[in-house]
Each structure stands twice: as structure tokens, then as C-alpha cells.
Amino acid sequence: MSILVTGGAGYIGSVTVEALRVSGEDVVVLDDLSAGHRKAISPDVAFYEGDTGDAEILRKITSEHGVTQMIHFAAFTSVPESVGEPLKYFGNNTGKVVKMIDTLRGGGLKNIVFSSTAAVYGEPQSPAIDEGHPKNPCNPYGLSKYFVERILDWVNSACGITHVALRYFNASGALTKGKLSDGSLMLGEDHHPEGHIIPLVLQAALGQRKSVSIFGTDYPTPDGTCVRDYVHVLDLADAHIKALRYLGDGGESQKINLGNGRGFSVREVIETAREITGRDITAIFGARRAGDPSTLVAAHKKALAVLGWEPKYTSLGDIIQTAWDWHKNYPDGY
Ligand SMILES: NC(=O)c1ccc[n+]([C@@H]2O[C@H](COP(=O)([O-])OP(=O)(O)OC[C@H]3O[C@@H](n4cnc5c(N)ncnc54)[C@H](O)[C@@H]3O)[C@@H](O)[C@H]2O)c1
Secondary structure, three states: OEEEEEOOOOHHHHHHHHHHHHOOOOEEEEEOOOOOOHHHOOOOOEEEEOOOOOHHHHHHHHHHHOEEEEEEOOOOOOHHHHHHOHHHHHHHHHHHHHHHHHHHHHOOOOEEEEEEEHHHOOOOOOOEEOOOOOOOOOOHHHHHHHHHHHHHHHHHHHHOOEEEEEEEOEEEOOEOOOOOOOOOOOEOOOOOOOOOHHHHHHHHHOOOOOOEEEEOOOOOOOOOOOEEOEEEHHHHHHHHHHHHHHHHOOOOOEEEEEOOOOOEEHHHHHHHHHHHHOOOOOEEEEOOOOOOOOEEEEOOHHHHHHHOOOOOOOOHHHHHHHHHHHHHHOOOOO
């Protein structure tokens, strides 16, 4: 039996696949490479290039490997793009999932770990967000994920397929050498276009962009810039493995936040990156951006209570150091 990982050639998926491989699990990856990278997957891992909406390739994977557990990372991930092209997001992130589960349940699928997002909560109503916070996604991306969460609830009650929906805050950092016992791959963030603050800041440090923009300096935060929760990608990988084991042991379906539990401001990110890289990073201060809440931080006690998961790489220095090691080694990406 293999664990199917969709979107396993992407940023978080590839690190999780490597962590599974190193811990001795049998893994099979399905990715259409629309945003992923073949080089991000060890040659020892079975890889199928294809679409999650393609029933034929899913049946082939099931018959060749046997799939009772899966992690579903595959999705389009840009909030601004989702606002301009909502149907693209509902089609890929929601519609294809319906067909995918319907196909895989015929092959014996029992458990799903699903990549959800803090974007299901929408505008925060408290400084630290726990799982009971109202769900009012304010963009098609967040809604496309929330739809899947609700679909998974009905699939659970009707078909007995259990799930853990993991709501990540800001994934960050990289897998660098020596972090996994026998891992030799270095894996990091390589998105085109890049929309996440830490890689953007590091691209500025590398001279690949002239500056980084800070949107808003008058928020009610200690230094006036937005505060976000950055969770290291290796901690995310660990949580996925724990979620698979929890479901495999008969655990019931859950929605669980994955965050650092601490917030860091945009200004702190830039300052820490300047210290770690020793490079000049020009910041341009601009007006607030519509729809950016001032503070988004996870309450993550449920992950500890249910999965026994706690983040290990919680300092901003650790997060940025690993990301910098990756960007220095792969300045042009994979
Ligand atoms: N990066 C973050 O901070 C963050 C935060 C919250 C949630 N998430 C979620 O985590 C997951 C992974 O995010 P990421 O940052 O690694 O993104 P990514 O773009 O690096 O990875 C997504 C992968 O899915 C693949 N893919 C997309 N649609 C597909 C399809 N129909 N069939 C097959 N493959 C397909 C892409 O080629 C890519 O390799 C996504 O579901 C995303 O919504 C990410």
C-alpha cells in the first residue's frame, strides 16, 4: 500500500514527500507540474505527471500501488489570481476534488489529509484564531478550500472516509542539508510569480529585485506593519505524517490549525533578513492594501492535543536562515 500525495512536486508537498520517504513510507506522487518541479522529488519515489481530475490516471495509480491514504496538496494558491479568475479556482480546487474522491473511494481510499488554509476564516475577529473562529472566506481561494472541508464532512458521514483538514498559516523556510536523517535533497520555495514575503525579501537580498514593498505602516501593531504567523515547512511536513498516523489508528475527522503561534511583523521579517544575509534590502513604504488584516496568528493548541504536534522551528531567524540557504544555492529556482 502507498500513500498518494497530490501536488507532491510543489513547495510543501515536496518537503512532505521527502520526510515520508526518509521515514520509510511508500509514497506515490501525482502532480501536473503546473507549479511544481520534477527535480523536487527523489528518483526513488514513484511519480505520475497528471491531473487530479483525470479518473484514468487515478485508477492506474490505485491498481499499481494500492491507495488507502492520501495527502491532497494539489491546488492553485494565489489569492489575487483567484479574485480575477474565481472559476479557475473553484474548478481546480473544489470541482476536481469531488471527482477525485469519487474515483479513489472505488479503489479503497480510507483517509484524506487535506491542505486547507487560514484563509477559510476571513477577516479575523480575535488576535489569535482558533478552529472555532467563524468561517467567512473573503476570496475565492479561501472559499474553494472551505467548500472542500464541507464536502469532506459529508463524504465522511456517507462513505466513512475520514479526514484531517490542516489549516496552515504562512508556510515558510526550506529543507536544508542535515535536517532529515538521510535526506540529500535541498527543497525550497520556487513559485512563479512569487507572492510570499520571505522569498520576495530574499530575492531582493540576492539583487534579483530592486526592493520590497511594505503595504501599510499605520496598523495597530507594535511597529505599524502587518503581523503574520510563519510556520516552517518541516514542521508542516511533520504534522502531515502525524495526521496520517492519527487517521490510520482510527482517529475521527478533524479541522486543525497549523501555525507557529507567534506573530512577526513585516518590518521584523526584513530586519531579520538583513541580519542573516548581511545584504542591503531596500524597503519601499506604501499605503495599506485592501483586504489585508492587521494581525493573523494561529491558536495551535488543538494540533498538540489531537496530533501531538508542536512546531520546532519557531524563531524567525531559523525560518529565514533555512530559506536563505536554499535561495543562495538555487538563486534561479530548480
Ligand atoms: N504556501 C502557503 O503558505 C500555504 C498556506 C495555506 C495553504 N496552502 C495550501 O497548501 C498546498 C500546497 O501549497 P504550496 O505552497 O506548496 O503550493 P505549490 O503551488 O508549490 O504546490 C501545489 C502543487 O499542486 C500541483 N497542482 C495544482 N493543481 C493540480 C492538479 N489539478 N493536478 C495535479 N497537480 C496539481 C502544482 O503543480 C504544484 O506542484 C495548497 O493546497 C495550498 O492551497 C499553502
